[in-house]
Amino acid sequence: MLVEFELLQQAQRGDASAFNQVVTAYRRRILGTISRLIGRPEDVEDVAQEVFLRLYFSLDQLRTPEVFEPWLYRLTVNASYDYLRKSKRRPESRMSDLSEQQVMMADAAAGSKAQTEEGEKHRVRDTVQSLLSSVSEEDRILLTLKEVEGLTLRELEKIYHVSENSLKVRLFRARQRVLKSVKGVTRRRGNSASSDDGL
Amino acid sequence: MNNQWSSPPAGGNGGSDAEVNAHLDGLFHAYRQACADPEPSVNFMPEMWAKIEARQASTTIFNRMAKALVTAALGASVVMGLLSASYTPPPTSANDGSILQALANDHAHDLEPLQIERISELEQQ
Numbered sequence: 001m002l003v004e005f006e007l008l009q010q011a012q013r014g015d016a017s018a019f020n021q022v023v024t025a026y027r028r029r030i031l032g033t034i035s036r037l038i039g040r041p042e043d044v045e046d047v048a049q050e051v052f053l054r055l056y057f058s059l060d061q062l063r064t065p066e067v068f069e070p071w072l073y074r075l076t077v078n079a080s081y082d083y084l085r086k087s088k089r090r091p092e093s094r095m096s097d098l099s100e101q102q103v104m105m106a107d108a109a110a111g112s113k114a115q116t117e118e119g120e121k122h123r124v125r126d127t128v129q130s131l132l133s134s135v136s137e138e139d140r141i142l143l144t145l146k147e148v149e150g151l152t153l154r155e156l157e158k159i160y161h162v163s164e165n166s167l168k169v170r171l172f173r174a175r176q177r178v179l180k181s182v183k184g185v186t187r188r189r190g191n192s193a194s195s196d197d198g199l
Numbered sequence: 200m201n202n203q204w205s206s207p208p209a210g211g212n213g214g215s216d217a218e219v220n221a222h223l224d225g226l227f228h229a230y231r232q233a234c235a236d237p238e239p240s241v242n243f244m245p246e247m248w249a250k251i252e253a254r255q256a257s258t259t260i261f262n263r264m265a266k267a268l269v270t271a272a273l274g275a276s277v278v279m280g281l282l283s284a285s286y287t288p289p290p291t292s293a294n295d296g297s298i299l300q301a302l303a304n305d306h307a308h309d310l311e312p313l314q315i316e317r318i319s320e321l322e323q324q
Contacts, residue, residue, distance in 0.1 A: 020244065027243065032236030045240060049247040056251050121233035128230040131223075147227040148234075175223070182219050182226075 002026060005065035012059050019059075023052050030076055036148055037080040037141055039129050043087075050079045070158035073151070077141055077159060084137050134181040139174035146171055 002025040010018035030051055035044045054075050062068060128148075132140045145151045145159070153164050160167065 016248075023244065023247065027239050028236045031239060032234065035237055036230075036234050041237070044237060045243055045246075048239075049243070049250055052247055053250050053254060057254070124226070124229045124233040128226055131226070147224075148231045150231070179216075179219055179223060182223055 001065060001069060002029075005068075008059070008062060008065065008068060012062065019056060022055075026072060027052070030072070033073070033076055033145075033149055034080055036144055037077070038083055040087075043083065047079050047083045050082075051075050054079065067158065070155055073145070073155070074159045077145070080141060081137065131178050131181050131185075135174045135177045139170065139177070142167075142170060143174045143178065147175075 003022050007018050007021055011022050027048060031044055031048050034047045034051070035041060038044065038047060051072070055072065058075075062071070132143065135143065142156070142160075145156060146153075151159075153167055156167050157164050
């Protein structure tokens with residue numbers, strides 16, 4: 001835990017400075033998680049502020065320190081869901097929507113020595129967000145929490161309040177769908193490469 | 200930056216399951232590195248506190264309205280209670296009971312016990 005439980009207790013008693021310290025300790029992590037969950041950099045701060053606002057008004061319900069972080073993650077996930085439902089938007093980048101030629105060009109550009117690291121990162125973001133768009137919003141968030149955020153099944157169990165087995169099944173299915181997309185993209189690339197060889 | 204993701208399993212069949220799984224893991228790992236936690240803007244805290252205060256203000260107004268409504272409802276209940284306690288019903292007549300009572304009064308003679316002697320008189324007639 002990034003803060004002491006006493007600090008949380010002070011914040012519970014309405015100490016604004018203690019609450020500020022809690023927010024300062026967690027805000028970067030929460031901003032990062034939200035940015036990976038919603039894929040909209042311009043709205044990340046708004047959603048994060050909503051998370052801390054919900055935390056502020058429900059902090060008095062906290063009884064034990066060990067549930068604080070899963071609870072904060074739960075607030076983050078719920079606020080992200082709400083944002084996605086409200087905006088009905090998906091991340092803008094869609095590598096799979098690009099034409100074969102564009103994919104080839106992107107590959108070539110990324111493969112060249114002149115590529116910048118930022119360009120490479122951008123391409124990774126595009127690819128993963130595009131792959132994750134093949135599953136439902138709920139599964140995308142679950143998969144991101146597990147595979148990208150690195151949360152354990154036990155932590156996810158606390159966040160979602162469902163059994164580990166149900167989570168495993170859901171994660172497996174979501175991953176299978178993403179794998180199918182990966183295979184699709186790879187197959188397309190393979191076919192393009194072989195047709196180029198024939199030219 | 201981890202570059203293992205950028206060499207996907209090649210081939211027309213899309214690679215074996217193990218290869219594709221490993222490729223996907225590499226992609227997720229690279230994605231985590233590519234999406235570093237962003238720095239909050241300088242306005243993050245002031246905006247957050249402004250939102251908290253706005254929510255608190257709307258909650259206070261709602262609470263006041265709710266309290267006023269509860270007080271009004273309580274006052275109305277007390278007034279109605281006093282009115283019903285002071286109400287005295289008008290004197291009742293014989294027929295002012297229930298509908299069953301009224302029917303019983305109306306057909307009282309039909310309910311008299313049968314007189315055996317009278318039946319025998321009727322038979323003789």
